[in-house]
Amino acid sequence: MQAIIDYFSDKTELARVTAVISNEPGVFALQRAKNAGIDALCVNHRDFENRDDYDQALKAEIERYSPDLVVLAGFMRILTEQFVSSFSGKMVNVHPSLLPKYKGLNTHQKAIDAKDEEHGASVHFVTPELDGGPVIIQSKVPVFEHDTAAELAERVQQQERNIYPLVVDWFCKQRLMMINNKAVLDGQELPQNGYATD
Secondary structure: OHHHHHHHOOOOOOOOOOEEEEOOOOOHHHHHHHHOOOEEEEOOHHHOOOHHHHHHHHHHHHHOOOOOOEEEOOOOOOOOHHHHHHOOOOEEEEEOOOOOOOOOOOHHHHHHHOOOOEEEEEEEEOOOOOOOOOEEEEEEEEOOOOOOHHHHHHHHHHHHHHHHHHHHHHHHOOOEEEEOOEEEEOOEEOOOOOEOOO
């Protein structure tokens, strides 16, 4: 989130972050937003009886800002199909693996346990399938023999901070869209692993 705020801080003619919303009160992301003069609010999931009620309240808060793009950055809740469909083609997520490998949690340890030689991050459009939306871009990092999950996570997070603002930039310049559940960049459908350079 901070990387995106920093990236667009001097590109306000292109885009601006209008709000940061968390489901957890007191997280540092909310303070980061306030520090940057961005609206910061919490929609606490514990205040709702079920997932549907929560997602409806979250959707209402987001829609107050009429965003062109919803960017998930460390938002760890599984969202309902109805919520996701409301922002179809307008919501992206960053995931710490080379999708479709290692959906869900504990991806760094899974890569180490599998003795993978490379790991990385994927930015994808959000669809109702968990971590299953079309991949926009991936960035790879090596997995070293004695890596811990924490060391590997830090290497992956560095790449996330590079590629996530780039994806938002592409979207805001209308270069990137989702068509027929495919990521399309500059009019060309991207392959399964998205836009990738070695």
